[in-house]
Amino acid sequence: MLVVAKFGGTSVGNAQAFKQVANIVHNNIKIRVVVLSAISGVTNKLIEIFKQPYNNRKNKCLDIISLHENIISQLQLNKNKITALTQPLFNELFIISKLTATKSLLDQLLSVGERLSSMIMTEVLKQYDVRAIFVDARNLIITDDYFGKATPELNEIKFRCQDKIIPLLKEHIIVTQGFIGSTAEGVTTTLGRGGSDYSAALFAEALNANLLEIYTDVKGVYTGDPMLIPNAQVIPILSFNMMERLSKSGAKVLHPDTLFPCVRMNIPIMVKSTFAPDITLKILANNCLLITSKV
Ligand code: ADP
Ligand code: ASP
Ligand code: MG
Numbered sequence: 001m002l003v004v005a006k007f008g009g010t011s012v013g014n015a016q017a018f019k020q021v022a023n024i025v026h027n028n029i030k031i032r033v034v035v036l037s038a039i040s041g042v043t044n045k046l047i048e049i050f051k052q053p054y055n056n057r058k059n060k061c062l063d064i065i066s067l068h069e070n071i072i073s074q075l076q077l078n079k080n081k082i083t084a085l086t087q088p089l090f091n092e093l094f095i096i097s098k099l100t101a102t103k104s105l106l107d108q109l110l111s112v113g114e115r116l117s118s119m120i121m122t123e124v125l126k127q128y129d130v131r132a133i134f135v136d137a138r139n140l141i142i143t144d145d146y147f148g149k150a151t152p153e154l155n156e157i158k159f160r161c162q163d164k165i166i167p168l169l170k171e172h173i174i175v176t177q178g179f180i181g182s183t184a185e186g187v188t189t190t191l192g193r194g195g196s197d198y199s200a201a202l203f204a205e206a207l208n209a210n211l212l213e214i215y216t217d218v219k220g221v222y223t224g225d226p227m228l229i230p231n232a233q234v235i236p237i238l239s240f241n242m243m244e245r246l247s248k249s250g251a252k253v254l255h256p257d258t259l260f261p262c263v264r265m266n267i268p269i270m271v272k273s274t275f276a277p278d279i280t281l282k283i284l285a286n287n288c289l290l291i292t293s294k295v
Helices: 015-027 042-051 054-073 079-097 103-127 154-169 196-206 240-248 256-265
Strands: 003-007 031-036 132-134 173-177 180-183 188-190 211-216 237-239 269-273 289-292
Touching: 003 015, 003 196, 015 031, 015 103, 031 103, 031 154, 031 196, 042 054, 042 079, 042 103, 054 079, 054 103, 079 103, 103 132, 103 173, 103 180, 103 188, 154 173, 154 196, 173 196, 196 211, 196 256, 211 256, 237 240, 240 256, 256 269
Parallel strands: 003 031, 003 211, 031 173, 132 173, 211 269, 269 289
Antiparallel strands: 180 188, 237 289
16 A cells, blocks of 8 residues: 655644654555645745845845744754755755746745755654655656746656655655656756645656545635635545536645546545544545545
8 A cells, every 4th residue: 555645834834743744654654655845835935035136035045944943943853964954955045046036946946945844854754763765856756847837747757756766665755845846857847836736646646656645734625715714514525527626716725737647547635634634534446536534
């Protein structure tokens, strides 16, 4: 059984949330691949950098760095080790922020968010005795060069995942990034806002996963946005068509492109809350069915 589990920004929004994710992964041996978003709010902050005049960009970088350092300081990680891992990424932020913005450079800048959260999570998982290994998604999710919303090259992704990930799975739990990829030439790309769900589905497809779990801050897919509509209800089982309509009409709980890899490979999806992960129902691996959690 191979489960790909994706954790969104709020699932790594603070130190407690990092620990909660580590608990979920530690307690479920079926989760073999962990796909992470940037810490909540970080992608927006990174986008802001290039909108600033040059003399203000350093402050924006420092703000992002202190947000990460704050969380790290509450995680009891080995200080020397985590500093050695994160410092090059903080330096990368400063270096890019001094340059003239291009679409390609913006993708490179945004990739720092997901690379940082997944690097920190790898170390937290190790504390929980999970044999976590950090894998850079840019070596696996190969795309065209449409920066900002690149299109994945499915055959190349499958080839690379089979070649590089399957051998690692024998001994390790893979920790990687959503949202980011690269061109065949190695230039960083992104899949569009909210694209981590889509990345997770691409990994699930390429690895022939049995299940894709999307962990977020709500207990499943609701009849409407539960943050805005207090009496919205969880929908226990949804068809592909219904979910497609919901996500295209703005239900950002699942990026609309997520469905296609799963339908192609008949992989069910479960949407679960990181903060109430036990709320669940049995899985029906029916073609085109999207299964959500039940309250
Ligand atoms: P993540 O950071 O985990 O990817 P998102 O913010 O992208 O999370 O998506 C989860 C959010 O989607 C919820 O907090 C909720 O406000 C919103 N949402 C909008 N429509 C729906 C819906 N129909 N069902 C569930 N959540 C929805
Ligand atoms: N971090 C990216 C974003 O905020 C991708 C994602 O969260 O899915 O859009
Ligand atoms: Mg999302």
